[in-house]
Amino acid sequence: MKKNTVSIKSGKQSKAARAFSENLAKNCFLFAAVVAVLAVLSIMLYMFLKGTPAFFKVGLNEILFETEWRPAAKENPSFGILYIILTSVAGTTLAIMLGVPLGILTAVFLTEVAPKKLAALVQPAVELLAAIPSVIYGLLGIIILTPWMYKLEKIIFEDSETHQFTGGANLISAVIVLAIMILPTVVNMSVSAIRAVDDKLKSASLALGATKIQTIFKVVLPAAKSGIMTGIVLGIGRALGEAMAISLVSGSSVNLPLPFNSVRFLTTAIVSEMSYASGLHRQVLFTIGLVLFVFIMVINLVLTKMIQGKEKNT
Amino acid sequence: MRKKIAKFLGVVATVTMMAVSMTGCGSSDSVESGDGNLTGTVTMAGSTSMEKLANALAEGFMEKNDGVTVTAEFTGSSAGIESLTTGSVDIGNASRALNEAEVSGGAVENIVAIDGIAVITHGDNPIKEISSEDLKKIYTGEITNWNELGGNDEAIVVIGREASSGTRGAFEELLEMEDQCNYANELDSTGAVLAQVTSTEGAIGYVSLDVVDDNVIALSIDGVEATEENIIAGKYMLSRPFVMATMGEISEQNETVQAFFEYIESEEGQEIIKKVGLILPE
Numbered sequence: 001m002k003k004n005t006v007s008i009k010s011g012k013q014s015k016a017a018r019a020f021s022e023n024l025a026k027n028c029f030l031f032a033a034v035v036a037v038l039a040v041l042s043i044m045l046y047m048f049l050k051g052t053p054a055f056f057k058v059g060l061n062e063i064l065f066e067t068e069w070r071p072a073a074k075e076n077p078s079f080g081i082l083y084i085i086l087t088s089v090a091g092t093t094l095a096i097m098l099g100v101p102l103g104i105l106t107a108v109f110l111t112e113v114a115p116k117k118l119a120a121l122v123q124p125a126v127e128l129l130a131a132i133p134s135v136i137y138g139l140l141g142i143i144i145l146t147p148w149m150y151k152l153e154k155i156i157f158e159d160s161e162t163h164q165f166t167g168g169a170n171l172i173s174a175v176i177v178l179a180i181m182i183l184p185t186v187v188n189m190s191v192s193a194i195r196a197v198d199d200k201l202k203s204a205s206l207a208l209g210a211t212k213i214q215t216i217f218k219v220v221l222p223a224a225k226s227g228i229m230t231g232i233v234l235g236i237g238r239a240l241g242e243a244m245a246i247s248l249v250s251g252s253s254v255n256l257p258l259p260f261n262s263v264r265f266l267t268t269a270i271v272s273e274m275s276y277a278s279g280l281h282r283q284v285l286f287t288i289g290l291v292l293f294v295f296i297m298v299i300n301l302v303l304t305k306m307i308q309g310k311e312k313n314t
Numbered sequence: 315m316r317k318k319i320a321k322f323l324g325v326v327a328t329v330t331m332m333a334v335s336m337t338g339c340g341s342s343d344s345v346e347s348g349d350g351n352l353t354g355t356v357t358m359a360g361s362t363s364m365e366k367l368a369n370a371l372a373e374g375f376m377e378k379n380d381g382v383t384v385t386a387e388f389t390g391s392s393a394g395i396e397s398l399t400t401g402s403v404d405i406g407n408a409s410r411a412l413n414e415a416e417v418s419g420g421a422v423e424n425i426v427a428i429d430g431i432a433v434i435t436h437g438d439n440p441i442k443e444i445s446s447e448d449l450k451k452i453y454t455g456e457i458t459n460w461n462e463l464g465g466n467d468e469a470i471v472v473i474g475r476e477a478s479s480g481t482r483g484a485f486e487e488l489l490e491m492e493d494q495c496n497y498a499n500e501l502d503s504t505g506a507v508l509a510q511v512t513s514t515e516g517a518i519g520y521v522s523l524d525v526v527d528d529n530v531i532a533l534s535i536d537g538v539e540a541t542e543e544n545i546i547a548g549k550y551m552l553s554r555p556f557v558m559a560t561m562g563e564i565s566e567q568n569e570t571v572q573a574f575f576e577y578i579e580s581e582e583g584q585e586i587i588k589k590v591g592l593i594l595p596e
Contacts, residue, residue, distance in 0.1 A: 071477050154469065165458075
């Protein structure tokens, strides 16, 4: 109440003063909006400025479609990042295939199946997962995951002549770590989407004789689809952009992304070599950044378009 | 309302002025505590492996002497010595001993530090010694199991550093296998290599000698143990001198360059050399 009276009083000020404060507020909002847009634009501009010169010096095909990565070689260095791109694509896809079903089922469990007390325990735990710094996931991966992978690797490739042993730092380890990392995003978005589904829909479905499980999969999940999709898009973004955690468990050698190969992702390629790289090598690292940037932009645009399109149809 | 704004602005102005005056005090203090009136420039060119050392020394020296600028270019050892003999720089950096032609051209070899690399394996590995030939075969992928060297039946996990790392450059150069290595893990720091070798039974890796600890075995190479004494004596093969060459003796250089070398010899300079993971000569 008191605040209201103050604002009315200030309304009694001269017209000019009032217009001034109105304008000031408007400009403040405008400024805030412009900062966000400017940040995106300047990042885009910078990435293109820094990332494109290497294309002209090395050649588009030589970078994007060659597989040999020997950036620091004294004679004939080569900058092929095809394996690195494939690794990012394969790693992210596998992590999504693993993490998304797990996340959606967890969300269903939390909202529809679990007793309230248990849900009250599990949900904060999942939310806490999102707050854990990514490097911690990597450390846990080193301590828990890679020793297991190493044992598995020894059993599987016992008689192999050609396999290069990686000590458990491989694509599978990275995928598992990524899948766990996207869980909280997918779970939290899905939980709020499922909670937002109108109770009437559920009641109607149950009243028509559908079982609870039928109702969940045929009514609740389709109704919550757009929220769940948003969660998946955010999850893909996180998986594709993650560097710290997977640099610890992926082995970081440039190889074809096979399950037990040591692999390098687009992100780790930049992180691991930026510190000492110079000259053309450094420029190519910026190009890798550009590739990653374009990837994420395209995926975001395509998926948001898809979601919007679907929403219009329904 | 207006009064409040005015008051607020007043406070902001006062705080800003205080901050400005405080930083002002700070900088004038540091001027007084500097060594004083040395001016001029020191120019260096040479080895890329010495980048860390050269930059660290240059920064430390410039911090002490406000009037001095030290510039360093990293063009490669031979190019650096060439720039020195043609007179375009004061100091030529080389991560190897100078050859006869260079010495007869007038360059004087001043070894400021020694770079030593230890080859490490998991603490349970029974193999304590390796020949440089076998080491090379492991890293190029010819030998893939420790039993080929008389050890356990255990696959070798070849661990190294990322491309453009100085340690990797030196390791591959000293064993003459540049860009032929076939790594299973390319890690981006000394600590990561050490950690991975510590936790992986079949692992082999290389790190700066100064970080080796009890959890790993530092292999003897060609029968020579990886110790500082052996490196200083020149017996251990995975080591190389870091040379800051000058035209003529240091005493013939100008005042600024002499001061730079004095700084390297000082406790502070020696501390910097150790900090970047190098061994002090002598």
